Amino acid sequence: MTTNSTRNNASLAAIQDKARETRSLLPPNIIDMHELSAPAIRAVFELADSLRSLPPDQAVQLQPGRVVSTLFYQPSTRTRLNFDAAAQRLGASVVGFCDPATTRAGDFYQESLEDVVRFTSELVDLVVLRHHETGAALRAASCSSVPVISAGDGYGQHPTQALGDIWTMCGILGELRNRRIGMVGDVNIRSLKAISIGLSTLNVGELVYLLPKGAVFPEVVVRTLDEKRIPFRFVEHIDEMLSSVDLVETIGVNHPNHNSARDTRMRSTNVCVDDGSWYRIDAAAAQRHHGHMPPVLHPGPRTDELSVDFDTHPGAHYFEQARCGMWVRMALIAALLNT
Incomplete structure (x- = not known):
């Protein structure tokens, strides 16, 4: 026995x-x-x-x-x-x-x-x-x-943020091969850069980016996506993103200098200073896309790109995401x- x-x-x-x-x-x-x-x-x-x-x-x-x-x-x-x-x-x-x-x-x-x-x-x-x-x-x-x-x-x-986030995506969506993944934020930031590379390795269907105003898309990601033949495109507003993807990862557009030993608040002169509606995910955005609101991930910490009033929405997966990591x-x- x-x-x-x-x-x-x-x-x-x-x-x-x-x-x-x-x-x-x-x-x-x-x-x-x-x-x-x-x-x-x-x-x-x-x-x-x-x-x-x-x-x-x-x-x-x-x-x-x-x-x-x-x-x-x-x-x-x-x-x-x-x-x-x-x-x-x-x-x-x-x-x-x-x-x-x-x-x-x-x-x-x-x-x-x-x-x-x-x-x-x-x-x-x-x-x-x-x-x-x-x-x-x-x-x-x-x-x-x-x-x-x-x-x-x-x-x-x-890399570990990327692996944890991609595993979370797989848990939500299953196979990524024919999926469209949206990313909001500066892809020069290490997390989005690593996620883009990892998703290309797994032959994701398409990557859709909403960049900060004036941001330069990193050449290393361009080369990687081209080599792996991964389609990618850019949108200019969060509504365009939410209506066309299966899942969104956002880190927003405001970040400290990651080459600094201490995080001090700074705002890039390239970022459009307005009400933030062009990139913000909140309950109002979810209401506008009722019936097709994709799941949302965020590695944290958040600023004004992800409202706390979205936390109770079924599409909010960022707390689960931390545990998956x-x-x-x-x-x-x-x-x-x-x-």
Whole structure:
């Protein structure tokens, strides 16, 4: 007779096998969405599905005794807490900092990123880095003795945000191949850039963009979409977007300088200063598109592009999105620690 303990062990063993298989498909570090193949992305999603179905008391048996370091040189709420929760749900411990001012990197010594990462990687099994300098994740990976996951660097990419958001899209829409995904905001921002690249890898049907006034569409995304033969187009108003897509991801148009260590309010001179109606999603927009209001995602934090009066609408999926991000980060951590 099969006991519950035997079934639980079999389940854990199957997930460990899946984690090892996923690891074989992943690059050494998670930094650039271009390095993730379609099979690798799907394997991460399948592992996230398996982890989500696992009872918490079993999940913590997957990585006991392992240590994950979160080095956050730039402010974060959702991403940092996502990684902390993901690691601890797997049974791993978390060490690190959320403000470099509390370390030798931010005081008199101004310790270099390379030294911080090199020393830290001798103490832990995985390094998660968020940094304001574009390219910092690659620098960290070059001197780390353990895998590095980028939690966003400057105007580079934010791969784990992209993977979590795309997995959320799959959960809402199913197959993405014939789907039209809308994105509101500056695609130079690391999250939308990484999402665009990831969706192109999965052969999404079409990408539709609503950019800030005067924004320049990044050449790296143009090249990627052209190479993957992904149709894309631009609209000029949120109503045009909402009436023509299957799902919308918005981050809005007002952002701090992502190459700064601290978030300070700024408004680009390229952004049209008006009432914001051309990009805002709110209850009024939902009412205008009653009968065809697509699901809405937002990685946070929000400003005036997404009204709180939309939070109770059935199409509001951004709180669910945050939890999905945790499961995907659990999958990545579980895979990378299976070495």
